[in-house]
Amino acid sequence: MPFRRILCSLALVAGTPLVAHAADPAHAQTAVDYWSLLFVFVLSSFIGIGAIGRVSRLLHTPLMSLTNAISAIAVVGAIIVTGSNYPTPIRILGAIALFASTTNIVSGFLITDRMLKMFKTGGAK
């Protein structure tokens, strides 16, 4: 059952920083917890590899446009840089990044859905 595996992995991903902070409360405020970031990266890469390996070859083109839209999660960083009270030149860089990511989100999800709608079995005609 893939869902159980996902949930287990997620518990690990989410749990690592919590455990780390609980064990060392003084550490919590001082610095970025690099190790937990690295754990998250490694674990989610494996989740990704597990999930993608099972995707039907039929759907590789829509898969690519979907993951393209997902990687436009860079929008989070772009919003922070654009919207925070930073010097104007910095925010201009952010606004261009925000524009670029939004383009990917909108076109990525829409074209994926458009392509997937076309995949039909013989009976569904």
Add this chain to the structure above:
Amino acid sequence: MLQTVIQLSYLAATVLFILSLYWMNDPKDARKGVAAGVAAMSLAIVATWIQPGIVHHLWIILAIAAGAAVGYPLSRVSLTAVPQRTALSHAFGGLAAGLVGMAKFYLWYYEPGELTSFRAFALVAEVILGFLTLTGSLMAAGKLQGISWIPQRPVTYPYQNVSNIGLLALTILLGLGIVVWPESTFALFAFPLIVVLALAFGVLLIIPIGGADMPTVISILNSYAGLSAVAMGFVLDNKLLITAGALDGSSGLILSIIMCKAMNRSFTNVLFGGFGQVQATAASGEQKAYKEESIEGAAMVLEQAQLVVIVPGYGMAVAQAQHRVREFYDQLKKRGINVKFAIHPVAGRMPGHMNVLLAEAEIPYTDLVEADEINGDMPQCDVCLVIGANDVVNPAARTDKASPIYGMPIINADKAKTVYAIKRSKAPGFAGIDNELYFGDSTYMLFGDAKAVMGELVKQLSGASGH
């Protein structure tokens, strides 16, 4: 309290992104995957926007509105242009990552104590990956779109690999300098230099690569775009960025491995192999004679067939012949003939390219078969119709050790009782290699534009059934 809401939203978004990929397993569930992705992205945007530090709302609204205005038309392109669109969106992804990296660098550089070595490392990685993905993907998109001033053929020159690797090494060295002395004047000068070098490296990486390698290259760039988002996650201490970026990165990685396997080549061989050089000598053999077949003759043989296997290739995409192919498929089906499409993983210009085009023409995906599954049936196949495919049906991959494609898994079209190959001209294919299949005993050529030839065949078949 607000932080809890934000973190919970990010966690929910992570779950939804993973589910979104799981639902792509099967065409039946796949549209749920898109819905999950949209929900996850919306959650992420809202949760970021409500943070107390965000004050310039108008800027955000304007940038998002502009992005949506450009994004919508990009989602309406014709399906033959999907490879270009994909490459272009990798470029946008790289641009976003690179710019956020730049912004953060200058922000932290001028605030004492902010630019730690760890942050510098993540920033350098983000900026290099982001900007090389930007120019590399733009070059790839330009090649795919056929823009005139971008060379279509692989461009090679002496010491290409040495100079490329040297350039990359210099970029990384400068980056390491920034990591070691993040707050020095050196960092201030080295940083823009890294940006310029990464931009140049992206261009140089793609110009030696030909069209047949595009499926692999697009997958690799997909991976880089994801990894640049991961680096941004390390910069901003944001786990959602890391998870979503890693999902994209691993997806690109898996796709490029599949593409490389399908061509029996390694990553390094695709990126640094100079595929164009080998065939210049290989192609200069003696001219053999093609056997041509008339449309009427081909139609008569097709009508008598029991199993017809169609092998589509890039030529079908270029000619936009998929709808004619569909009419042809209907004609054969009407006569009770079994028709299958044999899809090679690297047919076309991106992974899954042929499947999408045939799905657009409403051919049921149950009749699209992978190369290794159909090969066992090829000896029973009465007619194999090759539409604009070349290297993926070249028997030299099995027999000729000197051939640059030797060892590549192919569709054994030559095992069929009769082969019809539709080809635009008598020139060799993209890789520049002569294809023995075309000179085989049971092979007959139908020269012409794939769409026109398929149209003629359909006319012939429907005319015959009318009597």
